[in-house]
Amino acid sequence: MQIIQSCREMQKLAAELRAQGKSLGLVPTMGYFHEGHLSLMRRSRADNHVSIISIYVNPTQFGRGEDFTTYPRDLEGDAQKAQNVGVDIIFAPADKEVYPAGYSTFVEVEELTEGLCGASRPGHFKGVTTVVAKLFHLCKPHRAYFGQKDAQQARIIQQMTADLNLDLEIVVMPIVREADGLAMSSRNIYLSPQERKAALALSRSLAWAQEAYNKGERSADLLIQGIKKIIEKEKLGLIDYVDIVDADTLKEVGQIERPVLVALAIKFGKARLIDNCTLGSG
Numbered sequence: 001m002q003i004i005q006s007c008r009e010m011q012k013l014a015a016e017l018r019a020q021g022k023s024l025g026l027v028p029t030m031g032y033f034h035e036g037h038l039s040l041m042r043r044s045r046a047d048n049h050v051s052i053i054s055i056y057v058n059p060t061q062f063g064r065g066e067d068f069t070t071y072p073r074d075l076e077g078d079a080q081k082a083q084n085v086g087v088d089i090i091f092a093p094a095d096k097e098v099y100p101a102g103y104s105t106f107v108e109v110e111e112l113t114e115g116l117c118g119a120s121r122p123g124h125f126k127g128v129t130t131v132v133a134k135l136f137h138l139c140k141p142h143r144a145y146f147g148q149k150d151a152q153q154a155r156i157i158q159q160m161t162a163d164l165n166l167d168l169e170i171v172v173m174p175i176v177r178e179a180d181g182l183a184m185s186s187r188n189i190y191l192s193p194q195e196r197k198a199a200l201a202l203s204r205s206l207a208w209a210q211e212a213y214n215k216g217e218r219s220a221d222l223l224i225q226g227i228k229k230i231i232e233k234e235k236l237g238l239i240d241y242v243d244i245v246d247a248d249t250l251k252e253v254g255q256i257e258r259p260v261l262v263a264l265a266i267k268f269g270k271a272r273l274i275d276n277c278t279l280g281s282g
């Protein structure tokens with residue numbers, strides 16, 4: 001396994017591998033790996049000749065007062081885990097490589113970025129799409145892998161890829177959870193033992209919504225109210241949003257008639273956790 005820190009070197013190697021007829025998979029990450037990340041890497045390895053992962057805590061996707069400086073980092077541990085699942089190349093550039101002095105170009109997807117996390121984290125997705133577009137140009141993947149855990153992000157990346165005619169396939173993989181239901185996240189490390197227990201309200205409330213939907217409930221409002229009631233029982237949690245949106249347009253719906261995304265963001269102390277499920281997608 002190779003670790004590359006230079007953008008030029010990464011781009012040159014990707015071009016050489018492509019010229020040799022190799023298929024390239026890319027898993028963009030911010031590091032501090034858990035099984036969710038590793039599931040994307042395993043899939044990339046199964047699909048492609050060469051698997052590249054990027055580890056980069058991207059400053060432009062963090063707002064003021066967010067956790068950019070304290071975001072957990074462990075390059076050595078991550079490299080070991082990546083090697084164990086058979087990753088070929090880690091691309092881990094420094095900030096000045098990605099955003100050199102005078103940097104002034106950004107990629108912005110409209111509409112899909114307005115609601116959900118886009119509303120509570122202004123500018124977040126502009127940072128995400130910019131860095132992902134750059135990673136696509138540097139690593140030249142045939143396929144790139146994203147988690148449904150960040151459902152809005154995955155939808156936005158698909159839109160950017162289509163709108164800019166980027167010549168690659170976006171593969172979205174299911175949410176990987178802890179045994180008790182908590183969606184895996186690098187930010188779970190921020191949780192105290194009490195908050196960790198309380199955070200189970202996220203997956204519990206989604207499971208309740210799934211069951212209510214299965215029993216015939218189609219009112220988005222009633223489902224949202226039911227979810228909020230379950231979350232509010234946990235005094236340590238602070239609701240950022242609970243929303244039900246069309247799975248394709250990410251616009252709010254009243255009655256559920258087409259596949260929807262049930263998405264929530266809840267703060268527990270320092271940790272802002274997100275989770276979601278889809279209803280009506282078969």
Ligand code: AMP
Pocket residue numbers: 028029030031035036037039040145146147148149150173174175176177183184185186
């Ligand atoms: P991050 O390092 O948090 O930016 O995540 C990198 C990629 O891993 C993103 O595409 C995430 O959606 C995905 N991911 C993060 N957590 C999970 C999870 N629990 N299950 C599946 N994919 C995940």
